[in-house]
Amino acid sequence: MFGIWGHEQAAEITYYGLHALQHRGQEGAGIVVSDGETLKLHRDLGLVNDVFKRTSFSKISGRAAIGHVHYTVQEDKGIDSVQPLLFRSQTSSMALAEVGNIMNAHKLRGELEDEGSILQTTSDTELLAHMIKRNGKDVTQTSITEALQQFTGAYGYVILQEDKMHVALDPHGIRPLSIGKLGDAIIVASETCAIDLVGGTFEREVLPGELITISDHGMESTRFTLREQRQICAMEYVYLSRPDSDLNHVNVHTSRKKMGIELAKESPVEADVVTGVPDSSISAAIGYAEQSGLPYEMGIIKNRYVGRTFIQPSQSLREQGVKLKLAPVRGIVDGKRIVMIDDSIVRGTTSRRIVRMLKQSGAKEVHVRIASPAIEHPCFYGIDMSTKKELIAANHSKEEICDLIEADSVAFLSTEGLEQAIVKDKTIHQGICNACMTGNYPVGYDQLRHSQKMPK
Structure with a gap:
């Protein structure tokens, strides 16, 4: 996954960032862009070039964007599971992209369904959206932290709102996730090769158990859980x-x-x-x-x-x-x-x-x-x-x-x-x-x- 905050060509840069990450998933791709007031989504099945070859980036312009290339597993197929996923409510919207797997997803899904939630996909990404908004909460550092604390597994998330972007990595840091800069813009990417491709410079890695909030006011780091010994996936x-x-x-x-x-x-x-x-x-x-x-x-x-x-x-x-x-x-x-x-x-x-x-x-x-x-x-x-x-x-x-x-x-x-x-x-x-x-x-x-x- 790839994200950028604070650049006038956020959609185009995210497109090129996804090209650098194409090896991580080849079944689908998507980009969500924020212009400060609304979130706009374009996604489809296929390779990055196929998904966006007829796209006019002027129609999804904005200063912030997140993107994802889809790696299909047997139970997670079809356009509905292609990320980012976009969720709208009466007060605000959010888009989510994820890498990894939530091991207690079955249990959490059951709890949400018992409370009346109706989930549309098998994706853990949708699960996080429901957990964040549980009991009518707004999308804040606190509600994101409370949701992530319920998860067990290996995961990295990028969450885009109209006025903020949030980045989180599981307590063991099993999946890679890095932060970079492109001028004054802030980049997040699954691999540093994507930061390099768009002309950015690597700054640091997202730490295990860290939640980063990015906005026009800068970058704020908090911990949503205790940091464990890093155990990045050998594969x-x-x-x-x-x-x-x-x-x-x-x-x-x-x-x-x-x-x-x-x-x-x-x-x-x-x-x-x-x-x-x-x-x-x-x-x-x-x-x-x-x-x-x-x-x-x-x-x-x-x-x-x-x-x-x-x-x-x-x-x-x-x-x-x-x-x-x-x-x-x-x-x-x-x-x-x-x-x-x-x-x-x-x-x-x-x-x-x-x-x-x-x-x-x-x-x-x-x-x-x-x-x-x-x-x-x-x-x-x-x-x-x-x-x-x-x-x-x-x-x-x-x-x-x-x-x-x-x-x-x-x-x-x-x-x-x-x-x-x-x-x-x-x-x-x-x-x-x-x-x-x-x-x-x-x-x-x-x-x-x-x-x-x-x-x-």
Whole structure:
């Protein structure tokens, strides 16, 4: 998500900011603009460019805006769930955008329905709007704080009113959220690459448990809960974020390269060439090649006009996407023993297809090296890996995985190697959430386990 306060071209800048964040969601996009008196919304299904290609930004002009790219999960589909969501009342309006997942949403939704609320979507974003306005309250720092204190999970929110913008991050800071400046305007973005793209400068990260209110009077920071040790999602570094982003004082490309270095130390293999699966594995492949002394070659190329297959909402779309997205370079792999670096194995769909393609193009051997630990547990914090049955590493041994993806060998980075690559200094509240790899959930697991919504 992206937001800006205090710029005459707020809608256009938000549009470009969303382009920088397109990798985080490809099923829908939206922008809400405030001109100081009213909030105006434009949203639709599709990529950012498709959603806004016929939009006249002069018709949604204003000095403040928030935007969102939609990442669909199985139960959260359709235009009604595309954010930002806009809510109007007789006294004021508010628009909300969210990243993450509220783990006690089922319980809170039931309480609201018992009180007479009628919710229109399955989105946690709508849930916050009802919680803020509960019992007829106005939208204030106090009502937002009281609502957020009821939530358990991983979340970042941007809330836009006619005369204010509010930004909040969960107590563990599991999702990334940063503040920047563009002249006198204030920017908020899920990744620093979006701040860079619009010509802004990074100022600082939103702190865990922090609520920031932005207006023409400046920026005011409060805490809505006690700050916990930062545990940013490890998959942000492994896969989700762009390599030119900095998360929690760590550059994503640098951390991925270090993952490859640690992987080469832990799992060397006799081979001729190292190649990476584009794009998020390239940095790790470079690190592996440097550490092992093997040449790095572009053995796999990517069709730039196909989206990310991991975040496709169904298995059939993921499989079709793999066929369209990647192709081996025969002149590089033919007759060679290949070390294929990938960032992760979730379902095994992509890995099996790529190994087959490399061998069909003449590779003598394909040794798969994964620059992250095996993913054996569901994610409840906003990534679409909600059941164990879909995770290949949760149901098969490493030897079985090797057979299933038709590789000559498979090895994963250790959890210690992953932490070594990411965490530089715990004294500045650095830390990662690797629950999908270890099963050690930092927040909310017991509540979810006892609810009716516990995934199997």
